[in-house]
Amino acid sequence: MIHLDIQNQKTSFSPGETIAAKITWQLEKSVNAIELRLFWHTNGKGTQDINIVNTLRFTQPPQRDTRPFQFQLPSSPYSFSGKLISLIWAIEAVTDPLDEAGRQEFILSPTGREILLCDTFPANPVNG
Amino acid sequence: MRARDNPFASNLISRLRCHFPPSHSWDSLLLRLQRLEYRGAITGPMGSGKTTILEELAVRLEKQGRQTRLAGLTIQHRQIPDPGHFFANLESTILILDGAEQLNWLSWQRFLRQSRHAAGLIITTHQPGRLPTLFTCATTPALLDNLLTQLHIPPGSPLRLQARRLFDLHCGNLREVLRSLYDSCSTLPHPL
Known part of the structure; x- marks a missing residue:
């Protein structure tokens, strides 16, 4: 089990802000490392794009632990959604070798909300 | 939305995930591939799941400890990208070619010659005949239903x-x- 908790259950961040969180894991077997990734990816009709912006690595971790961490967010790209494509920000943690993973999505936007490219979408909650 | x-x-x-008809399974497919000395074709019309099976087959072969090297051809890209790399050091590598129908007869003969030292060759193609048929993909409403359920x-x-x-x-x-x-x-x- 890997669980990611963003501080204060915050789901939206401004460009350049720091995202503070903690990772809790309880693994059935020991692993070489646990890697934390700050990344964005696209979902939609076409080929999926993905970009890992920053990583943190805990080598030779114990089988269970909780650790705080933080990433400084870049100024862009903003979280957005249209009919054909959405851009989604997330942090994820994966074990090496890959056995377990955890993931937490968030919004990166100057307005605090995902940018909607189509005015027919209903008003969406902050956490998408 | x-x-x-x-x-x-x-x-x-x-x-x-692939959904085989009741008479087939991954075990039977891998056994047939072994009997064909790792040379075979997955055939079927467009959009029938050939690439899906091929990609999953590559993963399963890798899990068996076999090296695979995959290339895909489309109507826009009918040549092997970076052939120098694709055909290098083939002795322990199974070559996997998605879209072999994009090669004309002459190009296919050249491809066979270049891949003759490979540990295996698996292709997808619309029509049977280029290599022994490993599996024929066919679509049915039941298969569509299964995908919708997934x-x-x-x-x-x-x-x-x-x-x-x-x-x-x-x-x-x-x-x-x-x-x-x-x-x-x-x-x-x-x-x-």
Whole structure:
């Protein structure tokens, strides 16, 4: 089990802000490392794009632990959604070798909300 | 509907798992491949799941400890990208070619010559005949139903009825059916 908790259950961040969180894991077997990734990816009709912006690595971790961490967010790209494509920000943690993973999505936007490219979408909650 | 909520988004489609007819399984496919000395073709019309099976087969061969090297051809790209790398050090490598029908007869003969030292050769192609047939893909409404279930489309949903109509319209091409369903969902104001 890997669980990611963003501080204060915050789901939206401004460009350049720091995202503070903690990772809790309880693994059935020991692993070489646990890697934390700050990344964005696209979902939609076409080929999926993905970009890992920053990583943190805990080598030779114990089988269970909780650790705080933080990433400084870049100024862009903003979280957005249209009919054909959405851009989604997330942090994820994966074990090496890959056995377990955890993931937490968030919004990166100057307005605090995902940018909607189509005015027919209903008003969406902050956490998408 | 936002792209991220669309149940037919490409990231979800790419996770669909192969669904064999009752007479087939991964074990029987791998056994047949072994009997064919790792040279065989997955055949079937467009949008029938050949690439899906091929990609999963590559993963399963890698898990068996075999090295694979994959190239894909399309109507826009009919040549092996970086052939110097693709055909280098083949002795312990199974070559996997998706879209072999894109090679004309002469190019196919050249490809066979260049790959003769490979530990195996597996291709997808529309028509049988280039290599012994490993598996023939065919689409059925039942297969479409299975994919819709994997995509969490509830039984009785109007999308299921629409999918059935699209299946006939696209002559069983599942890729086109799923693309059309994406477009239909994208016009809906709310997630399903």
